[in-house]
Amino acid sequence: MRLAALLRREIAIAGRNKAAILIPLVFFVLVTSLFPFAVSPDADQLALLAPGVIWVAALLATLLSLEHFYQGDYLDGSLEQLLLTTGSPALLALAKSIGHWLLTGLPLVLVAPMLGLLLHLPLDAQVAMVLTLLLGTPALCLIGAIGMCLTLGINRNGILVSLLILPLYIPVLIFGSSGVQAASLGLPYDGQLALLAAIFILALVLAPVAAGHALKISTS
Amino acid sequence: MWLWFSRLGSPKWFYELAGRWLPWTWALTVLLFVAGSALALLFSPPDYQQGETVRIMYLHVPAAFLSMACYLTMAIASVIALVWRMKMAFAVARSCAPIGAAMTALALFTGAVWGKPIWGTWWEWDARLTSELVLLFLYLGYIALHESISEQSQADRAAAVLAIVGVVNLPIIHFSVDWWNTLHQGASISRLQKPAIDASMLWPLFTMLAAFFAFFAASLMSRVRNEILKREAASRWVKALVKA
Numbered sequence: 001m002r003l004a005a006l007l008r009r010e011i012a013i014a015g016r017n018k019a020a021i022l023i024p025l026v027f028f029v030l031v032t033s034l035f036p037f038a039v040s041p042d043a044d045q046l047a048l049l050a051p052g053v054i055w056v057a058a059l060l061a062t063l064l065s066l067e068h069f070y071q072g073d074y075l076d077g078s079l080e081q082l083l084l085t086t087g088s089p090a091l092l093a094l095a096k097s098i099g100h101w102l103l104t105g106l107p108l109v110l111v112a113p114m115l116g117l118l119l120h121l122p123l124d125a126q127v128a129m130v131l132t133l134l135l136g137t138p139a140l141c142l143i144g145a146i147g148m149c150l151t152l153g154i155n156r157n158g159i160l161v162s163l164l165i166l167p168l169y170i171p172v173l174i175f176g177s178s179g180v181q182a183a184s185l186g187l188p189y190d191g192q193l194a195l196l197a198a199i200f201i202l203a204l205v206l207a208p209v210a211a212g213h214a215l216k217i218s219t220s
Numbered sequence: 221m222w223l224w225f226s227r228l229g230s231p232k233w234f235y236e237l238a239g240r241w242l243p244w245t246w247a248l249t250v251l252l253f254v255a256g257s258a259l260a261l262l263f264s265p266p267d268y269q270q271g272e273t274v275r276i277m278y279l280h281v282p283a284a285f286l287s288m289a290c291y292l293t294m295a296i297a298s299v300i301a302l303v304w305r306m307k308m309a310f311a312v313a314r315s316c317a318p319i320g321a322a323m324t325a326l327a328l329f330t331g332a333v334w335g336k337p338i339w340g341t342w343w344e345w346d347a348r349l350t351s352e353l354v355l356l357f358l359y360l361g362y363i364a365l366h367e368s369i370s371e372q373s374q375a376d377r378a379a380a381v382l383a384i385v386g387v388v389n390l391p392i393i394h395f396s397v398d399w400w401n402t403l404h405q406g407a408s409i410s411r412l413q414k415p416a417i418d419a420s421m422l423w424p425l426f427t428m429l430a431a432f433f434a435f436f437a438a439s440l441m442s443r444v445r446n447e448i449l450k451r452e453a454a455s456r457w458v459k460a461l462v463k464a
Contacts, residue, residue: 146385150378154368163364164382167357168389171396178400199392210385217377 002086003095010099014069024065024104025111031057032115043120050119051129051180057115058108058133059169062140063162065104066148069096074152080219089212097138097145097208105137121184128183135196136176142200142207143168149214172199229306231448232457238441245438252431259424267421276334278424282432284327287355290320290436294362295387298380308444310376311451313383314366315443319436321359328352347398354393358386372451 015021035053036046073079086092112133116126147165151157179192260278267274294316301309331349332342343349362379369375452458 146381150365150382151368153374157368160364160368163357164361167354167361167393168385170354171389171392174396174400195396202392206388210381214378214381217374217381220374 003091006092006095007098010095011102014099014103020068021103024061025107027064028057028061028108028111029115047120050116050121051177054112054115054129055173055177058137059140059173061108062105062137063144063165066144066161067158069100070148070152083215083219089215090208093145093211093215094208097142101138101141105141108137109133125180125184128189129180131193132176132179132196135193135200136172139172139200139203140169142203145211146207146214149211149218152218229308231308231452234308235445235448238445242441245434245441249431249434249438252427252434256424256427256431259427264421264424270338273334273337276330278428280327280330280334281425282429283323283330285429286432286436287320287324287327290316290323291355294320295383298383302380311444311447313380315440315447317359317363319439321356324352324356324359350397351394
């Protein structure tokens with residue numbers, strides 16, 4: 001199974017660099033903990049802000065961790081070799097997205113409840129936050145891959161990737177944070193979950209194709 | 221039909237054809253703008269609620285309409301360019317971007333100017349305003365990506381992929397912000413129903429819409445001509461043209 005082999009390689013290489021895995025997590029915690037300083041340490045206000053703050057921080061952490069999964073392979077030429085041997089750029093892009101999610105998206109989801117506690121998020125909303133992040137972060141990884149693959153050849157492409165990708169992240173952000181908000185008000189949030197799942201599935205089907213095509217363009 | 225299609229792919233042929241059409245298209249643009257402005261400013265009644273402020277609509281609605289039509293043109297040109305490897309379509313897509321970005325900025329600006337007296341605020345996080353802002357970001361991202369890649373054909377293809385990704389995302393973004401928050405009035409002109417706007421205002425609006433489309437055609441042709449000269453700078457006919 002080619003996907004499994006690609007995924008094993010991805011995890012072995014990216015997972016070897018522990019610091020690169022930890023940095024997005026520390027970034028996530030740090031950005032979130034800036035808000036009590038910036039706004040107010042008042043528990044009620046923080047609980048009100050928490051869904052949006054945690055979601056934006058998770059989104060930025062995902063975006064900033066993209067580079068680690070692509071740039072190294074691109075610079076040492078192994079990306080080109082992988083494209084030649086796998087034959088399917090979309091499969092390679094999918095493997096990279098899954099690897100990216102397993103090593104950064106999933107840890108973010110696991111750390112999020114702790115941040116929820118720090119920002120006094122109610123328990124119901126905590127559950128909603130984990131569920132929305134669980135559906136939302138894979139979509140963020142998949143969509144982000146398109147922007148990253150398009151800009152591989154460009155020096156210092158971090159800001160450019162943000163400019164290309166952040167507008168496309170807006171739907172995920174809207175449904176993710178509004179789901180958590182609804183839960184903290186005691187309202188049902190299954191609608192938001194369903195829409196996030198729809199976005200995730202759409203991204204799963206279409207994004208690897210676009211990212212794969214972008215990979216072909218960037219390495220040509 | 222196929223002859224015409226293959227000719228369209230030839231930069232030289234397009235350059236000459238556009239050169240012949242250009243004076244007429246610009247003349248039509250000026251004519252329509254003069255007529256449209258006269259109708260909108262002098263011969264249309266003030267609104268019973270909004271007063272004279274309603275006249276901003278004659279700029280705002282066509283600009284907003286064109287900002288979306290321009291993105292669609294860009295995306296269609298990108299698909300054609302990627303599928304049939306047509307050089308001209310890349311030039312068209314690239315030329316659409318600055319026009320579209322300008323139209324989006326104009327729509328946002330006129331919207332803000334209109335919003336101040338009517339809604340009492342320059343900016344509201346309303347669904348349509350937000351989608352329009354996102355559209356502006358998409359245009360800027362397209363231009364930034366194209367400018368960042370130095371190799372021409374690579375820049376063309378990468379930007380084309382981005383334009384297509386954007387056009388798939390635009391409806392999703394639009395419906396999600398719609399669901400999120402809306403204040404803007406519904407569309408007043410629909411093909412299926414009788415328009416919810418009086419004929420005395422509809423005709424100036426249509427004239428302005430036509431003027432904007434004529435402007436789009438004319439400025440697109442001018443831009444594509446420049447783009448062709450830039451891209452084909454090494455070819456013999458461009459060198460001969462520059463020398464003459």
